[in-house]
Amino acid sequence: MKTIFLKELKLNFKNLLIWSLAVGGMGLACILLYRSMQGEIAELGDAFSEMGFFSDAFGMSTLSMATLAGYFAVEVGTVHGLGGGMFAAIIAIGIISKEEEMHSGEFLLSLPVSRKKVVAAKGLCVICMLAAFTVICGALYALGFASMGESLPAKEFMIFMLGQFLMNIEIGAICFAISAISGKNRMGMGLGIALLCYFYDVIGRAVPDAKDYLFLGPYSYGNASEIFSGKNAPGAAFAVAAVMTACAVCFAFWYYNKRDLAS
Template identity: 30%
Template sequence: MIFQREWKRNRKALIIWSVILGGLIVGLLSMFPQFAEQQESLSKMMEAYPESMQKAFGMDELGFGTLMGFYGIEVHMMTTLLGSIYAAMLASNILAKEENEKTIEFLLSKPITRNQIVAQKLAAVIINLLILNGIAVIASLVGFQFAEGHDVPYKTFALLVIATILLHFTFAAISFMLSSMMRKTRNILSISIAVVIIAYFFNMMSGLSADLDVLKYFSPFNYADAANIINEGAIKALYVAIMAAVILLTVFAAFIVYKKKDISV
């Protein structure tokens, strides 16, 4: 019952985000042939950029002339950032809104435990994120059709997809925990989006100066960095472990906190 209600509540937003993200992916990939044809002139133009800026955007390790290089610089950066914002928005409201909208009394009057409430709402978050990422994958596969004469390294593409999903789940789990702890949805939403933006800012700043390199270790965006995955052909096991640990710990904390929370009805 709760899962179905959450599905209906969030369906419109999911459709809007999926259409926008999918359209942007196809649109960007449709421009790849033009970038590939002008690779030499683009390389010269990129040399004019400061080294720190090239590093911040991954242009020092990836190039616009290869399909995966273009995908990493343009598409992957967009899907990770926009998808993370969507994940934070979705998960930050899903528990707290029952108290905020005064509907928690209705839920608690039903023969259902708090753990079941949390589990079904968590399932709704997971399904919505998987669908969004599924749409992004389909849009990418459609966009790859514009790259005639360029082989698609599907193994590398799969690794980028896995890293993106883990990243989205990481921010969703953090926001989900905040939603179990706080009552005001507006405050939770602001904090959740701030966490995403600050993490992205840390990752960008780490590339601008060697003195700021340490900031990247505090940003999940670094763990899903396209340049590392494409060049190494793998996601670092340590990064996977860190994201998995954050997801498990914050979700576990959400269950514990919500079960013990003093909920006024």
């Protein structure tokens, strides 16, 4: 199990590096651009805050983009949320199915290791990759605040990064279950799931009648604009996330343990 886990970490390290530096780097660039565009951003923020449903969807009705914290929540929060969800989907959607697609499953399962341990090692790899992604991006964002000479709102920042990590775990778990079913890498499906979850949250915040159902989506408890404006995520959102994650992971173990692999 340890060997499989380390092998998966090595195979996915390049993906981790590319995605964490790309997403974290874009967030850092947005932060560093703030001072040179501060006046224009404040004017745009005032204009966007009066655009009704649009401003509600992206949190500009509750936060002022005239402050770095508000700007971070609106701009960087969107970049990290979308990028993190896509990374989680890409990593998890193919981590099990690739063994069948690349015809390496027979060799892997001929080793003295059970299928459950194979799934456990791969699942643990996904969690570690998502944790590393969160830490690297968080460090780059903190570096941006330090470079600007601004104090980082530590409490809100930590809650946001933790919420994003849990959100990525949920998206990753759903894709992990699909990977256990499929004999091919369904990257397109994984990206579609991440985008669907993101736009479900955006539409839910823009349409008043849909706000009561936001807790069903993973982005409901990791929304930067709500966290930085001092709002608490609904407890039902965490309950749904816990049930979805647990069911998806248990299904992956159960299904992969009984399925016949194509040669």
